[in-house]
Amino acid sequence: MTDEKRLYPRLSLTLEDGYFGHFTTADQQTLVASIVNLSVGGINIVVAKADQDKIKEGDTLTLIDIAGNTQLSFLSDVIGQIRWIKDLGVPKFVSVGCRFEDLPEPSREQISRFVDTERRTRGQYN
Structure with a gap:
């Protein structure tokens, strides 16, 4: 059992x-x-420290698109709010957590299906 409090x-x-x-x-x-994790609620990304001056907690980011998987091509022009920025303990990168804002229901459903399928494929269910 996990103590994780994710929605x-x-x-x-x-x-x-x-x-x-x-x-x-x-x-x-x-x-x-x-991208290091993805859910219906948001996205966790790794940003180069050289780009860290472009963002701060509370800012909005617009996800234009995702490269690396055509199954996520529907996910574009999505607004996210930066909830936190954390040092990764590695010299050149920081971790950034964003919460999706006003994600349309069809996109929520598609993300949910994608996450469910990929988690099963990768053995990420307990």
Whole structure:
């Protein structure tokens, strides 16, 4: 049993999985980041410290698209709010957690199905 308090199951990914999100910041700067987990509620990305000055907690990011899996092509122009930024303990990257804002129900359902299928495939169910 886990003490995790998440509202939605999440799919854990590795950098080697090759999922990358293309984002724009509120002031239209671009940002490319590796996706390390995904759920209906939001996304966790790894951002280069060189790009950290483009973002801060409370900012919004727009997910333009995801490269690395055509099954996620429906997920575009999604607004997320940066909830936290954490040091990863590695020299060049930080972890950033974003909560999706006003995600349309069809997109929520598609993410849920994708996460469920991928978790089963990867053995991420207890």
